[in-house]
Structure formats: C-alpha cells, structure tokens
Amino acid sequence: MTEERTEQPEPTEGVSTRNEQPARPVKAAAPQGPLPIVEVTDVSRVFSNPEGEDFVAIKDVQLTIEDRPGKGEMRAILGPSGCGKSTLLNMIAGLDLPTTGSVKVKGKEIKGPGPDRGMVFQSYSSMPWLNVLDNVAYGLKLRGVKKAERHDRSRQLIKRVGLEGHETKYPQDLSGGMRQRVAIARSLAVEPDIILMDEPFGALDVHTRLDMQNLILDIWDEREATILFVTHDISEAIYLSDKIYIFSTSPGHIIEEIDIALPDERNRELKHSARFRRYEQIIMDKLHELSQEAMEFKVTM
Ligand SMILES: Nc1ncnc2c1ncn2[C@@H]1O[C@H](COP(=O)(O)OP(=O)(O)OP(=O)(O)O)[C@@H](O)[C@H]1O
Ligand SMILES: [Mg+2]
Numbered sequence: 001m002t003e004e005r006t007e008q009p010e011p012t013e014g015v016s017t018r019n020e021q022p023a024r025p026v027k028a029a030a031p032q033g034p035l036p037i038v039e040v041t042d043v044s045r046v047f048s049n050p051e052g053e054d055f056v057a058i059k060d061v062q063l064t065i066e067d068r069p070g071k072g073e074m075r076a077i078l079g080p081s082g083c084g085k086s087t088l089l090n091m092i093a094g095l096d097l098p099t100t101g102s103v104k105v106k107g108k109e110i111k112g113p114g115p116d117r118g119m120v121f122q123s124y125s126s127m128p129w130l131n132v133l134d135n136v137a138y139g140l141k142l143r144g145v146k147k148a149e150r151h152d153r154s155r156q157l158i159k160r161v162g163l164e165g166h167e168t169k170y171p172q173d174l175s176g177g178m179r180q181r182v183a184i185a186r187s188l189a190v191e192p193d194i195i196l197m198d199e200p201f202g203a204l205d206v207h208t209r210l211d212m213q214n215l216i217l218d219i220w221d222e223r224e225a226t227i228l229f230v231t232h233d234i235s236e237a238i239y240l241s242d243k244i245y246i247f248s249t250s251p252g253h254i255i256e257e258i259d260i261a262l263p264d265e266r267n268r269e270l271k272h273s274a275r276f277r278r279y280e281q282i283i284m285d286k287l288h289e290l291s292q293e294a295m296e297f298k299v300t301m
Contacts, residue, residue, distance in 0.1 A: 038226065179203075
C-alpha cells in the first residue's frame with residue numbers, strides 16, 4: 001500500500017487524518033525551498049534467514065521531515081511489534097542500509113552514522129566499563145572536547161535527567177530506567193541536529209516518564225532539533241509530536257500520517273482536552289483495526 005500525502009487544512013471539527021483526504025501522487029512536484037532534513041524514499045529492507053529465505057521487514061516506506069528554519073519537527077512512529085520501526089530508525093541512524101530505496105539527511109545519502117544524528121536505542125546501551133559521567137561525556141570525548149568542559153556539560157545534563165549524585169556509579173549498579181536516562185543524556189550531550197529515539201521511555205515509571213517527556217519538549221524547543229521517536233504509548237505520541245506515522249506489518253509500511261493540531265505549549269491539562277481524547281480514540285481504533293487484520297492474516301495463511 002502506498003502512503004498518500006495531501007495538504008491538510010487545520011481541522012475545525014474533531015480531527016482528521018491524511019488518508020481521509022483525496023489522494024495525490026507521492027512524488028508530485030520538485031521540492032522547493034530548503035532540502036528536507038530527513039528524506040526516506042521507497043525504502044525496503046529484506047533480511048535473509050539462516051535457511052536463506054528472504055523476509056521483507058519493511059517495504060516502500062516514504063517519509064519526509066521538512067527542515068523548518070528556527071523550529072525542529074517532533075514526530076512519532078506507532079505500530080505493532082515487529083512492523084519494522086527499529087529497522088527504519090537504524091537506517092536513518094546509518095547503522096543499517098536499505099535493500100532498495102534511499103535515505104537522505106539534508107540531501108545527502110546516508111552511508112553510515114554521523115555526528116549530526118544521535119540515537120537512543122530500544123535496549124539499554126550504556127558502556128559498562130564507564131561510570132555515568134564518562135558515559136554521558138563519551139561522545140564529547142570522541143570530538144576532542146577538553147575534560148573540564150565535557151564534564152561540566154555532562155554534569156548539567158545528568159542533573160536535567162534526574163541523576164545528580166549518581167555520576168560515579170557504573171551502569172550495572174543502576175536501575176533499568178536510570179540506565180535509559182544515561183543513554184538519553186549521552187545522545188543529547190553532543191547536540192545532534194537529529195535525535196532518534198527507539199522507545200526511550202518504555203522502562204520508566206509513570207512519574208519519571210512524564211518528567212522525561214517534558215525534558216524532551218524543553219530540549220527540542222531550546223535546540224531546534226528534529227526528533228523522530230518510536231513509542232507504543234499513544235498518549236505520549238500525541239503529547240509530544242506534530243505528526244504521527246502509523247506503521248502496519250506484513251511487510252512494514254506507513255499506512256497513515258496523522259497531523260497533531262494541538263497548541264505548541266503542551267501541558268498536563270491538554271491531555272484531558274476533548275481534542276486530545278479524540279486523537280487517542282482515532283489512533284486506538286486504527287491500531288485495533290490493524291491487530292484484527294493481523295489476526296485474520298495469521299488465520300488465513
Ligand atoms: N538483523 C535482522 N535479521 C533478520 N531479521 C531481522 C533483523 N532485524 C530485524 N529483523 C526482523 O524484521 C522485523 C522488524 O523488526 P523491528 O525490530 O524493526 O520491529 P519493531 O517494529 O521495532 O518491533 P518492536 O516494537 O517489537 O520493537 C521483525 O520481524 C524482525 O524479526
Ligand atoms: Mg523495535
């Protein structure tokens with residue numbers, strides 16, 4: 001199924017999604033103005049299993065994130081387990097290459113990881129031989145930032161993620177949620193233009209999760225960074241992002257783009273608003289529909 005991209009007016013009554021609009025070809029006009037910061041075109045990724053059989057993990061994925069001057073975009077990916085969310089994020093990070101199609105950052109084909117992109121992995125990715133401070137400062141060290149400065153900048157971030165006092169601890173002495181906060185601080189320390197986060201808050205308790213969501217909103221605002229993150233939490237996706245991509249399985253592809261037209265100023269009250277709840281309902285229905293289809297697919301196979 002091909003993703004449909006159409007201009008969407010600001011919703012007045014309730015909310016609407018891209019697929020409710022009349023279709024327009026994906027590759028319509030030549031781009032005007034600045035190049036998109038991220039451009040994924042016709043991307044498929046095929047893995048081979050040990051028996052040598054091909055498995056199409058994602059197919060014909062299209063995704064464009066515009067480079068708006070003075071303001072980054074915050075976008076979320078939602079979709080069932082195994083639909084290829086991590087696969088896509090890995091390719092934008094440059095940790096994997098598409099089988100067909102292209103992934104570009106600021107107009108340049110991605111050939112590998114780069115300092116312009118920071119990644120927070122789905123599983124904890126701290127370096128066990130370094131303490132919290134050195135884990136956070138690691139990227140700065142690679143860039144040749146002097147010890148005093150990198151420690152100073154890292155301490156500030158450690159404080160912001162709520163780990164002050166834990167600087168000299170090693171990852172194995174931290175809880176899962178604390179380790180994930182170290183990973184978040186480490187990716188933020190090098191101030192990348194694009195921050196990729198794969199279920200960054202999954203291991204956190206509700207209270208810390210809300211704190212971290214607000215921290216990400218602050219950082220996004222301060223740094224004008226572009227953020228693309230994967231989550232299984234519908235409310236989190238709506239709260240944080242301007243646009244949500246919904247992925248479907250068999251093979252993974254984007255079936256819907258939902259623009260989130262909520263005030264830029266996000267706060268807890270917003271989560272109780274009628275519009276927020278309407279978005280939750282639409283997305284929940286969509287994901288439910290997908291899981292039903294997946295069940296039918298399994299039964300009829
Ligand atoms: N290196 C690999 N070799 C073979 N198959 C792979 C590889 N990486 C991913 N896959 C397969 O591709 C599919 C998509 O995996 P991926 O990790 O991207 O899913 P996901 O959407 O991130 O799932 P989850 O929500 O559970 O994290 C899965 O079926 C997975 O088994
Ligand atoms: Mg994943």
